[in-house]
Each structure stands twice: as structure tokens, then as C-alpha cells.
Amino acid sequence: MNQLIATKKRVQSIDILRGIIMIIMALDHVRDYFHSDAFQHDPLNPATTTPLLYFTRWxxxxCAPTFVFLAGASAYLVGLRKTKAELSGFLIRRGIWLILIEVVVISLAWTFNPSYNSIIFQVIWAIGISMVILGLAVRLPYGVIFALGALIVLGHNLLDYPEAAHKHNVSFIWDLLHDARFDNYTFAPNHILIIAYAFVPWTGIMFMGYCAGKLFAPTVDPLKRQRSLLIIGSGLIVSFVVLRLLNGYGDPQPWAHQQNGLATFLSFMNINKYPPSLMYACITIGPSLIMLALLEHVQNRFTEFTKVFGRVPFFYYVLHLYLIHILTVIAFYISGYGSKDIVGQSPFFFRPLKFGYDLGMVYLVWVVVILLLYPLCRWYNKYKSTHTQWWLSYL
Known part of the structure; x- marks a missing residue:
């Protein structure tokens, strides 16, 4: 009985960190819709950005790697109270469900196009297909899963070389697997599929998260867990610095000396997300592991606030996209645009290329979004904690 209670106890640090990254995620999506420069220039380009804009994006x-990593860790913890067969079935069903939601619900949230002329494979798709693969893999020994995850994370950048040799002119399947540079594929007249997230590198991150979930088992001493997280996290950060200084393998975007020290630093830190490179994984997962260690026993108003979002991440994710786009529609009409401007050059309705505000307004809208979502997420978190319907595990 004590073991059963222990396995059902939520891990606070996971919920807090997941809540923090969900809040930060909203900032990026508000910037996409509300910043005047969002569709004009790359915010990470040292030649055209500003320090504030750069770090607002950076x-x-x-968000994405930490979320995927924690999804893997949560899968391991769920498996503590299920058989391997039950865990496998649950992950496969949930993964297929997430892919369906990406196509039907999330793409609509991004585009507001009821005709679905643009379907976008983004992070929910990547989590879904990775979850299906993990569901198939959980029957394997733990060591095999770890080896597969490490092989993918450490070795997938070898594929950068043939991709570069072909100038990224690769097939649809290759795009799904690894390249994914927002290429468009026509699947019906006037309907395109946009691949933003290639799943193989994300599957590797989820596998590693699943293996890291072992550190959060109820039998692990908290001090040992914190020490392990600090050591592994610090090691990943050191690995990033070493790899980046070598400026060779581990990221397809080499850094270069710029006109001044700050611009050079921005170039140094500009690592590749699409797909997530080895260096990208190191410098994002590393600090996240350190945060998990430091948040283990922290309890204050901030952590209680963030835990609300961390306990209902999927509910939050769907709501925040629709809320941001609804606020964009309001701003669209306030800015003087009309019906003729709804459909523009981008796949996002109500978002013309020349539209938006400065970063101050972006941050203001971000705060408003978080404050509006908090009571809804708190209500749903309370509902989930007091109800046991089967469908709650999918939302």
C-alpha cells in the first residue's frame, strides 16, 4: 500500500518546471503574432536583431526540449503503476490521439483557417509520434532504451552532412525523419502540409527523458537524485561549451566572429532547433536538469502558481493558442485592417506580414494571456484531481 501511494504522489519539481516552460512558451507565441518584426527578420540573426529581441526568442x-524530455520522464513514472503491456498501450493510444489533435485542433488554432488549407506538424505531432515509438520500445530492457536514446541524440547530426550536400533538397520521408525546415508539401488541391518538427531527434530526447524518470522513482533518495541531476546537468552545459568552441560536429550552424563581442556571443549561442541539434539539446536540457534539482523542495507563491500550469499542460497548450489568436483578431481590427486583409501571404489568418507592435506590447499581451489562463487552468486542475473519468488522462 505504501508503495502504491508513493508511485501516485506527484513529483513537485517536474510540475513546477513544466509550468515555467509553459509560461515562457506563451511569450514566443505572443511574439509570433504581435511583434511587428516577427515575419520580417530572424530574431536570432546577430546582424538584424537587438539583444532584447534575441533573448526574448532564445x-x-x-520549452520544446524540456517539455518532450519531461513527457518521457512522466511516461516512466506512469509505468511504475502499470504493467509493460498497459504502459505500451496507453502511450500508443495517447500518441495517436496527439497526432490527431495536431491536425484537427492545433493547426486550426494557428491558422484560423476552417478549410484547413495549411496543416502544420509542430511539437504536438513530434510528441505524439515519439510517444507511439516509446510505447513500442518500453517492452525492451531499460539499457536498450537508454542506448537507443543516446545514439539518436549523440549521432543524428551525422545526417546534417548528406542534407547539406543535397542543399536540403530531400524527400518527404526524410523531412519527416530529420531535416524539417518548414518545407511545404501539397497533399490536395490548395492544401499543404508544413513540416516544422522532424520526429527522430525529438524521439531521442523523449527516450532520454524516459530513462531519466528512473531518478524520480519513490525508492530513490532525494539527495542522491539532486546530486545526480546537478552533475548530469552541469556535464551537459560543459559539453555544449566544448563542442561549440570546437565549432565542428553537433550543430549545422557554425558560429563566427562578428563586429563586436556581444554580436559574437549571440552568434555563439545561436544553435539549431529545427531539428534540435546535439548542442541545442545540451544547452537546454542541461540547465533544465539543474532546475529540477534546485526546485525539489521549493514551496512559495511562485511555485504554487506555476504548478497549476504544469499539472494541466495539454489543456493549457490548446487554450493559449486559441486565446492568443483571438486577441490577434481583436488587434487586427483595432489596427484598421478589414475583411480583405484576413487572408494574406502567410498561412495564418488575421496576421498580415506588416502588422504588430513593439516588444513592450508583446510582453504586456503575454502577461494578460497568462493571467487570463490561470483561473481556467486552476479550475481544470481541481476537476482532474477530484474526478477519475478515463478521458482525463488524454487531456
């Missing part, structure tokens, strides 16, 4: 690099 800080959100932590």
Missing part, C-alpha cells in the same frame, strides 16, 4: 528554446 529563452523559449528551453
Amino acid at each position: 529563452i523559449t528554446h528551453f
